[in-house]
Amino acid sequence: MAATAKDTAFKAESRNLSPQEIAxxxxxxxxxxxLLLIPIVFYRTVMNQGTLLLQTRLPLVLGLTAAVVVGRLLxxxxxxxxxxxxxxxxxxxxxxxxxxxxxxxxIGPAMLVAAIFLPWIVQFIPGWERRxxxxxxxxxSYIMLAWGLxxxxxxxxxxDLGYVAFYAVGAxxxxxxTTVYMPLWFGEGIVPWTFYIVLPLAGLLAALWGxxxxxxxxxxxxxxLAIVTLAxxxxxxxxxxxxxxxxxxxxxxxxxxxxxxxxxxxxxxGSFSDFFGIPYNRLHFFFFLYYVILGLALLTYxxxxxxRRLPIGRAWEALREDEIACRALGINTTSTKLTAFAIGxxxxxxxxxFFAARQGFVSPESFVYIESALILAIVVLGGLGSQLGIxxxxxxxxxxxxLFRELGFLQAILPEGVEPIQFRMLxxxxxxxLMMRFRPRGLVTRRDPTVYLKEKKxxxxxxxxxxxx
Amino acid sequence: xxxxxLRGTGVETFxxxxxxxxxxxxxxxxxxxxxxxxxxGAGKSTLMMTIFGSPRARSGKIEFDGHDITQLPTHDIARxxxxxxxxxxxxxxxxxxxxxxxxxxxxxxxxxxxxxxxxVYKLFPILEKRSMQRAGTLSGxxxxxxxxxxxxMARPRLxxxxxxxxxxxxxxxxxxxxxxxxxxASRGLSVFLVEQNAFHALRLAHRAYVMVNGRITMxxxxxxxxxxxxxxxxxxxxxx
Numbered sequence: 001m002a003a004t005a006k007d008t009a010f011k012a013e014s015r016n017l018s019p020q021e022i023a024x025x026x027x028x029x030x031x032x033x034x035l036l037l038i039p040i041v042f043y044r045t046v047m048n049q050g051t052l053l054l055q056t057r058l059p060l061v062l063g064l065t066a067a068v069v070v071g072r073l074l075x076x077x078x079x080x081x082x083x084x085x086x087x088x089x090x091x092x093x094x095x096x097x098x099x100x101x102x103x104x105x106x107i108g109p110a111m112l113v114a115a116i117f118l119p120w121i122v123q124f125i126p127g128w129e130r131r132x133x134x135x136x137x138x139x140x141s142y143i144m145l146a147w148g149l150x151x152x153x154x155x156x157x158x159x160d161l162g163y164v165a166f167y168a169v170g171a172x173x174x175x176x177x178t179t180v181y182m183p184l185w186f187g188e189g190i191v192p193w194t195f196y197i198v199l200p201l202a203g204l205l206a207a208l209w210g211x212x213x214x215x216x217x218x219x220x221x222x223x224x225l226a227i228v229t230l231a232x233x234x235x236x237x238x239x240x241x242x243x244x245x246x247x248x249x250x251x252x253x254x255x256x257x258x259x260x261x262x263x264x265x266x267x268x269x270g271s272f273s274d275f276f277g278i279p280y281n282r283l284h285f286f287f288f289l290y291y292v293i294l295g296l297a298l299l300t301y302x303x304x305x306x307x308r309r310l311p312i313g314r315a316w317e318a319l320r321e322d323e324i325a326c327r328a329l330g331i332n333t334t335s336t337k338l339t340a341f342a343i344g345x346x347x348x349x350x351x352x353x354f355f356a357a358r359q360g361f362v363s364p365e366s367f368v369y370i371e372s373a374l375i376l377a378i379v380v381l382g383g384l385g386s387q388l389g390i391x392x393x394x395x396x397x398x399x400x401x402x403l404f405r406e407l408g409f410l411q412a413i414l415p416e417g418v419e420p421i422q423f424r425m426l427x428x429x430x431x432x433x434l435m436m437r438f439r440p441r442g443l444v445t446r447r448d449p450t451v452y453l454k455e456k457k458x459x460x461x462x463x464x465x466x467x468x469x
Numbered sequence: 470x471x472x473x474x475l476r477g478t479g480v481e482t483f484x485x486x487x488x489x490x491x492x493x494x495x496x497x498x499x500x501x502x503x504x505x506x507x508x509x510g511a512g513k514s515t516l517m518m519t520i521f522g523s524p525r526a527r528s529g530k531i532e533f534d535g536h537d538i539t540q541l542p543t544h545d546i547a548r549x550x551x552x553x554x555x556x557x558x559x560x561x562x563x564x565x566x567x568x569x570x571x572x573x574x575x576x577x578x579x580x581x582x583x584x585x586x587x588x589v590y591k592l593f594p595i596l597e598k599r600s601m602q603r604a605g606t607l608s609g610x611x612x613x614x615x616x617x618x619x620x621x622m623a624r625p626r627l628x629x630x631x632x633x634x635x636x637x638x639x640x641x642x643x644x645x646x647x648x649x650x651x652x653x654a655s656r657g658l659s660v661f662l663v664e665q666n667a668f669h670a671l672r673l674a675h676r677a678y679v680m681v682n683g684r685i686t687m688x689x690x691x692x693x694x695x696x697x698x699x700x701x702x703x704x705x706x707x708x709x
Contacts, residue, residue, distance in 0.1 A: 315575070318564065325559035327523065327543040328543060328547055329572055449565045451567050
């Protein structure tokens with residue numbers, strides 16, 4: 001602790017630059033900015049009657065450079081130019097911890113209550129009745145996926161880049177069983193009920209695939225494991241594309257949407273609204289979907305939390321820390337890894353099945369690598385192993401994606417042909433870079449111990465910064 | 470039940486083509502402290518790991534309590550009643566001290582958890598103060614105590630200790646060896662201790678082996694070896 005306090009004090013001191021030093025820094029900034037901007041911004045290719053012309057944009061480059069230099073100057077003058085305050089760090093961190101303790105205790109229940117009433121809250125925002133619900137369902141399904149992946153990556157420490165494969169298995173299980181096999185085996189009458197029958201089956205099947213992936217990669221760790229899981233994800237997708245008679249390949253499969261225990265959501269006799277004697281409203285289906293995915297997500301949350309306190313969950317965490325020590329303590333690392341893969345995959349299967357029932361259509365398009373990367377990004381940004389952090393990260397990443405759709409008004413100031421939505425991945429990347437700089441362990445680094453002796457006390461990573469990264 | 474708890478005969482271990490153990494014979498009797506001393510790279514830790522089945526011996530035989538354990542997987546060996554405080558401690562840094570101890574109790578399914586935690590805290594009182602702290606934040610000596618405590622949680626019949634004094638201050642080393650002696654004297658726990666710190670280890674040991682280049686070169690009681698001029702010259706120079 002003493003060393004880090006000294007460190008920050010030293011940094012603060014060194015920021016107290018003289019005007020000459022600031023000038024030198026600004027010149028350096030300008031040079032670097034120009035060097036970066038010349039290849040990226042300076043030249044522009046224009047198609048002109050079949051020929052490619054090169055256009056230069058000097059004013060833009062100079063303008064951007066000026067903006068960067070002025071921005072840095074402002075930072076020098078108002079942000080970085082501070083006298084070092086001795087002892088500030090230690091007292092601040094002490095009070096901050098107290099503040100965090102109280103917030104930490106209430107934030108989970110508060111968010112749960114908010115999540116339960118969210119569909120009604122959005123009804124009061126004009127123009128967002130349907131869209132707000134849609135986004136909530138969308139974000140919630142990513143929260144669930146990330147919670148599932150968190151078991152594999154966050155708890156067991158097995159870097160899985162092919163998680164979307166299990167999502168695909170779940171979705172195709174629902175699609176194929178609902179459209180082809182269940183009617184074939186049990187008659188058409190079963191179709192309205194298939195969601196409830198197939199959901200557990202999809203989970204089981206995905207878990208089976210988790211084990212199938214798990215076996216060959218038992219001896220791999222870290223980057224090697226990441227490559228194999230990445231390949232696995234791609235293999236599943238390519239099989240879905242090419243196994244035409246079974247999966248209909250890239251055409252995809254239209255599937256019936258989920259029903260309310262056999263009652264379809266439609267404006268017809270025998271439907272949900274008809275049965276309960278209420279006027280038909282398209283929103284009913286969205287309310288239903290929201291509560292289904294909320295229930296599934298909470299199931300994932302509760303099960304993970306429970307498992308963490310059981311021997312198997314503790315074994316996962318120990319496995320993440322040190323595999324050799326685990327074996328020496330009598331833990332069967334083979335079965336530990338396989339259960340982590342299987343249970344993580346199972347939740348992926350659940351949400352895949354939900355995805356198909358929500359979308360009414362599945363195709364291999366939906367299960368590309370970028371989905372795995374996004375889910376992993378949510379887990380990492382949230383803080384490996386932190387379930388609360390994942391909620392924040394999912395809202396941040398998926399919410400910002402949706403936000404970019406709302407930024408149409410920015411069109412006015414952007415050059416023609418550039419839509420704000422194209423910047424969304426750029427912003428996620430920027431967010432990740434900022435995270436690495438300011439919160440390298442993710443948004444929430446708090447980890448609740450699974451066993452207490454006398455008094456309850458959380459262990460904050462900020463208090464104990466020297467541990468293993 | 471035989472008097473011999475652990476016996477190795479002609480144990481040979483290879484890393485690829487390199488032979489690390491060249492036919493080792495050793496034994497640990499019930500209720501005694503056996504020690505294995507030797508310099509860096511002699512193969513001491515390899516022998517520890519070979520007893521635990523990782524890597525497995527290519528030839529020879531290791532018996533624990535009369536049963537052949539040479540080909541068993543590591544976790545099965547642990548479940549038979551051998552616990553290990555591995556080289557470099559290998560505690561779980563992001564888990565709390567108490568959670569680390571919990572992991573040690575895996576083999577007996579936490580049946581005696583509260584009682585055993587009490588025992589470990591009695592042996593190493595500092596761990597009780599640290600019990601809710603992340604293990605990675607402990608000092609080296611505390612981590613070593615935790616590694617030994619974690620091994621004890623399994624209620625082992627044989628405790629393997631791989632260089633418990635590594636990188637620790639002399640006063641901590643003394644405390645650790647005192648704890649080992651105490652465990653052996655009061656509970657009759659059999660200990661197989663691998664050490665570079667020959668002076669401390671030999672003073673403690675009922676039976677001692679000296680290993681050079683993958684071979685056992687000398688055997689005797691701790692006191693006998695301590696008195697031998699060649700041992701003194703090779704391992705006790707500079708005085709500990």
